[in-house]
Amino acid sequence: MNVDPSRRRFLHTLAVGSVVGPALAGRPAAAQPGEAFWEEVRRQFAFREERVPMNAANLCPSPRAVAERVRELTRDIDVDCSFPNRAKFGPLLEASREAAAAQLGVAADEIALVRNTSEANNVVNAGLPLEAGDEVVVWDQNHPTNNVAWDVRAARHGLTVTRVATPAAPSGADELAGVFERALTPRTRVLALTHVSNVSGVRLPVRELCDVAHRRGIHVHVDGAQSWGALDVDLRDLGCDSWTGSAHKWFLGPKEVGLLYVRADRVADIWPSIVAPSWGGEVEPRPRGARKFESLGQRDDAALAAVATTVAFHDRLGMARVEARIVELATALKAGLVEAGFELVTPMAPELSGGVVIAACEPDRRGALVTALYERHGIAGAATGGLRLCPHVYNTPAHVHRAVRGAAALRV
Ligand SMILES: Cc1ncc(COP(=O)(O)O)c(C=O)c1O
Secondary structure, rough: OOHHHHHHHHHHHHHHOOOOOOOOOOOOOOOOOHHHHHHHOOOOOOOOOOOOEOOOOOOOOOHHHHHHHHHHHHHHHHHHOOOHOOOOHHHHHHHHHHHHHHHHOOHHEEEEEEEHHHHHHHHHHHHHHOOOOEEEEEEOOOOOHHHHHHHHHHHOOOOOOEEEEEOOOOOHHHHHHHHHHOOOOOEEEEEEEEEEOOOOOEEEOOHHHHHHHHHOEEEEEEEEOOOEEOEOHHHHOOOOOOEEEEEEEEEEOOOOOEEEEOOOOHHHOOOOOOOHHHHHOOOOOOOHHHHHHOOOOOOOHHHHHHHHHHHHHHHHOOOHHHHHHHHHHHHHHHHHHHHHHHHHOOOOOHHHHHHOOOOOOOOHHHHHHHHHHHHHHHHHHHHHHHEEOOOOOOOOOOHHHHHHHHHHHOOO
C-alpha cells in the first residue's frame, strides 16, 4: 500500500509516539484540529465502516497501538512465563499507574488499577467504615454497583440509603446541586454520585457538591465510568474523595482494567475487599497507598501494562481536544436527533452533559430500534435509558449523520 509521507509520519506519531509530527506539534491544547486530523485518528481503529461503534458508554474499541501492545505482551508470557521473564511487569504496572495518575492530576500512590468500575465502586462501598444508623445519600441514576450495592451493605450493617432524584430537564448546575444539598442530614456519612449518568447523560456539578459535602465531613464517592477518557478530568480540581473508571470504555484501553482513585488522606480509612499474597504477612498492608486495593492475586499483566500505552495515545491527541471533539460530535448528534423529531433525555448544554447522548424512546420499542439501527444502518448503539448513542474520537461527522438519518428513518 502506498502511504503518502505526511500521513505515514502522522500514523507513526499516533502508533508509536516517539515522533511528534507536524499535525500535532506546538498546537495549543484547546485548538481544534481539522477533519483530516480526525480522519487519521479514525484510521487507528480496526472497525469497518459497515459496523460503526457508537456505544462508548458500554465498550470501546482500542486503537491499534494498544491492541498490539496487549497482544505482544500476552505472547511474551506465553513464550516464557518464568519469574525472570515476568519481572518486567512490576515496573510496567508502575509506569501505567504513574501515567494514569499524571493524566488525572493526582499522585501515583492514590491510584489502584483494579478490574473495572464495578469492582472499584464495591471496594469503596464495602470498605468505608460505617455503622448502624449512618446514612448514605445516592443519586437514583447511579449504576447498580454504586446503588443496589449500597442497599446490600445497608442490609448487612443497618445503614440508611436515601435516593435523590434530579429533575428530568435540569435548568442548570445550581438546581442539580440544590437537590442533593437538601437531602443531606446530620447522619449522612457518604454522598455517592455519578460524574455523567449512563441512563440520562446528565453531568453532575461534582465540584460544587464536594464543597457542600466536605463542609459537613461527608465522604464523596464519584463513579467516573462515563468520564474517564471522555472529559479532561483533573481529580484535584474535582475535589472528590474517591473516583472510579473502566479502561475499556471511553479511555479506549485494555479490557477488564479499572481505575480506583482514593485521595491520599482517605486511603488508610478504607478497608480492602480482597487480601492476596501481595498484601504481605501482616495486618498492615505492605503495598504503598492505594496499591493495597489491588491485592487481587494473578492479574492480566499485559492488559495492565497497556494502560500506559493508552495514556500516551490520549496525551498525543490532548485530553482537552478529545473532550472538545466528543462535545462537538455529541452536540451535532443531539441537534440532528431533535431535528428528526426525537425528544432528548440528555441536556443540550455541554456543561450539563458529556459524551452520552440519549433520545427518548418507549421502553418496549428501544430494543428493536437499536437492533434495526445496527442491522440496517451499521451503527452500534444501546437501548439504555432510551436510544443511547455515544460518539468518540473514532467517529466522524459522517457517522453522526448516518446515525441521525437511520434513527429518523426507523422512527416513522
Ligand atoms: C456509570 C457506570 N458505572 C459502572 C459501570 C460498570 O462498568 P464495568 O462493567 O466496566 O464495571 C457502568 C457500565 O456501563 C456505568 O455506566
